[in-house]
Amino acid sequence: MPSQSEPVSEKVSEFQSYIRPAEEPHRTIPEIMGRETRERTWHDLLAYFLRPTNGHGLGTDPLAAFLKTVKATTSIDSLEGDLETVRVDTEVQTGDEDRVDIFLTQEEQWFLCLELKVHSSEHVGQTDAYVETEYIGTRSKADYPTDSHHYLYLTIDDTDTPTATEFEQLTWDRLLNAWETLLPEYMDSGRYPNRGVAQFAEFLALVRTEVGDPLEGLETYYTDVQAAKRAHEELARALADGLKTGVRQLSSERQALRIRTKSGRFPQFTEGKYNRIEIDKPPWQAGRPKPTVCIELNFHLRPHLGPGEVQHRPSVAVNLDIRGGSNLKQDLRSAFNNRVDKSEYRPMGFGEPHTNTKWHFLTTEVVLDEVDDPTEAVLEKFKILYGFETEIDEIATTVPEP
Structure with a gap:
């Protein structure tokens, strides 16, 4: 797979030049x-x-x-x-x-x-x-x-x-x-x-x-609003393009994955195009009111509250999500808990979801300026969660009917 490190790393640096720590009063x-x-x-x-x-x-x-x-x-x-x-x-x-x-x-x-x-x-x-x-x-x-x-x-x-x-x-x-x-x-x-x-x-x-x-209040975070907005959009676009390409290559010999790029508003910016990527397979979409399982790559490109601590640098959260159908969702969570020892994933950076979340089963975060190749680092976390493929297939298709 061709490395995405140079363009994404450059855009991380550019974005960083316009962002300030949230606790720094201006x-x-x-x-x-x-x-x-x-x-x-x-x-x-x-x-x-x-x-x-x-x-x-x-x-x-x-x-x-x-x-x-x-x-x-x-x-x-x-x-x-x-x-x-x-x-x-x-x-x-x-x-x-x-x-x-x-x-x-x-x-x-x-x-x-x-x-x-x-x-x-x-x-x-x-x-x-x-x-x-x-x-x-x-x-x-x-x-x-x-x-x-x-x-x-x-x-x-x-x-x-x-x-x-x-x-x-x-x-x-x-x-x-x-x-x-x-x-x-x-x-x-x-x-x-x-x-x-x-x-x-x-x-x-x-x-x-x-x-x-x-x-x-934006001056708390950005030296210039327009420059930060442009840097945010360019970084999000580069990440989205690189991650979608990488996911497709990783799954080329398996059942095709569905990759959906979600739009979302960057706080204060009204034209943000990329907020997260959701990845799933047809068997993981049980249909309403059954719950949905997906692996979500959630872009955190601003000071934000991340899993367990306050983050002040651009990052991508990698989550295994179970959402929708509240009662059945709990059944599905219980089925995962019975089969998966979450402690095994701590050495790989995964942990319990943040207390504010409603959906995450396992979660981790890749801080983009801490790695040489941001795209590859996120894809490596995706591979770990995708290791659940067989179990997700089986559990999602055998969840009790409402």
């Missing part, structure tokens, strides 16, 4: 410093990435994605011009008490007055004052075309609305979604400074935590 630098609730922290970080000339090395991409999101989600559309020449200022004075959080300008073409809200609402008359003032800092609004005066209210919750009707509203989660699409390119291409990419990822992790996005 806290952003602002959270560590206790500054995550200060709006000044947020608009300083936002302005830092919006300025193409800053030292992050990400160029105009963050600014372009920001302006594209504004145009796509509001009625603001006249934000044209060379992105390299967009000026980004913070804390711009407009009166004795008021300061615009961020003021973006394309000289003589347009301006965007940006008010950020994270843990507070608008002060009384704040946005009205920004609209009514003739100057923002030392610059006169009259220097810009009247139809290119733009105002944006960036907030966590779209129920927190600005007083001034001239302000368009944008929620942080929309900006987060736009910026997260940039991370895979930043991380994979090698053309961007590691420091800048790490800073950008930190800022997005801070935003993600605060907005309560459906992806909230």
